[in-house]
Amino acid sequence: MSDQYAQFEAYARGELAPPARTALAAALAANPALALEYAEFLELTDTLRAAGQRRATRRTLRGLHAAMRSEAAVAAAITAPNPAASETLRRDVDALARPEAQPLLRISGTEKRLRRLWSGYRATVGVAASVAVLAVFATLLGLEWWRAAKTAPALAGYQAMRREINTLKRNQKALSRSISQLDPAAAPALPVNNGKFSGTGFALTADGYLVTSYHVIQGADSLLIEGRDRQRFHAETVYSDVAHDLAILRIKDRHFAGFGRLPYTFKSGEADLGERVYTLGYPREDVVYGEGALSARSGFEGDTAFYQVSIPVNPGNSGGPLLDERGNLIGVVSGRQNDVQGAGFATKSSYLVRLVDSLDSAQPVAPYHLPRANQLAGTGRSQQLKKLQDYVFVVKVFE
């Protein structure tokens, strides 16, 4: 058998003498088993050689890499201006040039692990971070939109007239006032919480019911009613009618003794086009009078529950009373149209009267006694206002 291999090898190398070679060639052609043996022999030796070659190639490449590394380090050392640094570098280069070159940097195990983690999960971390940032902003934006959609009625061009109170400005004013007093004995001014929104409201009955617009008290935690004489009462919502933008409040303070006789009456029918109308409201700290005419018997986008009036209304006017010349209450101021000059809207008093009637028939805690006698008719406007202003209040809303 080993003779056969010797023959194979000589044959493969072409070292076999001519007669033996032709004999072997003939035998290989004639005997398939022998041919297979020869093929296997060739494969074996070829594989052996190729494996050896691959090992050699690997070694060469490793050598090339080390050489390249050390050259780069030498180049760096040459460009390094500091002689001491270049000396250490040269030493490092020598270390590198050795076949089992170790990396230059000495890194602790933890740091190495951290570096590996970072390089491995860099992309994932980046994606996670951007998703987190996106999620945060999406949530914030979404919340803001949701709030806006919830608080504002979804009517383009229509603006409800409740006033957002600028607490900062008022605090500053209070502060400068207390400083200007320069009285060391003066007690430090407590920060006054003035609420977040304000509107106007007016008395409905003598015993503590009030009317304002629904959107004024929307989302309220607590309500504070403040009169012209700075007297304050706590109030609670008794009923709110979203469709007609009406809210009935009731004063819940124990020491509240009643408003006294109301000077105006509520008109249950409809007012006529062109009637002179006016309102009192609190678009700012002081009570403000507004006058105009009833310009249409329907409101925004033809809503027949509202009048259109040509009174300039401002944030804070909402919930104010709308009266005609004879002192009949004909509406509750609700809002204005943004893109139209001088178009204010007020809920018709007939809806208010009907609402009160239905509430009264449902056995309320305190019965509703709507005023029956009108004390305003026939007096001048300023006389009317003098009587009226005690029954018009600021409604402050706390959220």
Next chain:
Amino acid sequence: MSSLPAPSSLTISTTTPDDEALLAAIRAGDERALSRLYRQHWPMVSHFILQNSGSDDDAQDVYQEGVRVFYEKVRDGSLELSCQIKTYLYAVCRRIWLKRLTNKSRFGVRLLDEEDYQALPQTGAEDDLQAAEEQERRFELMNQALQRLGEPCRSLLEGFYLLEKSMQELTDDFGYTNADNAKTQKYKCLLRLKKLFFNEYNN
């Protein structure tokens, strides 16, 4: 993350004159040419691996394997280069790294590539790599067979076939009385190796 340097030169094109000269030199066994080739393309591959969550060691490993595949094909004369050497090497190394990452990762792997990756499937790198891996398996089996063969057979065969020592040298090294004796011993060893190797290989 930024793209790799010099992406414009990675478009597919026939080999440049420079490449041709380099190939001829490498085929002729010029080690300096190989060295130049090695240095030339190292930054590209290194950058690619580092970009794709590999370490410097990984880069070295992958690059050496890639260059080895290329080099062996060149030495065989079986390389059919339809693109630049640079493109070919990039394709091979990319393939190797993709494979390693896929083995390592539970999730699908996406590599950050250069813009002109469309050119890569036509380089033939895939097939060459597969052939090289098949060969690698054979070599692994051969190494195992050599290990099991034991001494002195292993050293004798390695000396003759791998280190290409003459029979006379081997006779002296292993202390045989004469060259014929050593030859007989060698053939016996070869026979045993054949049994070990083909037993494994055919399974």
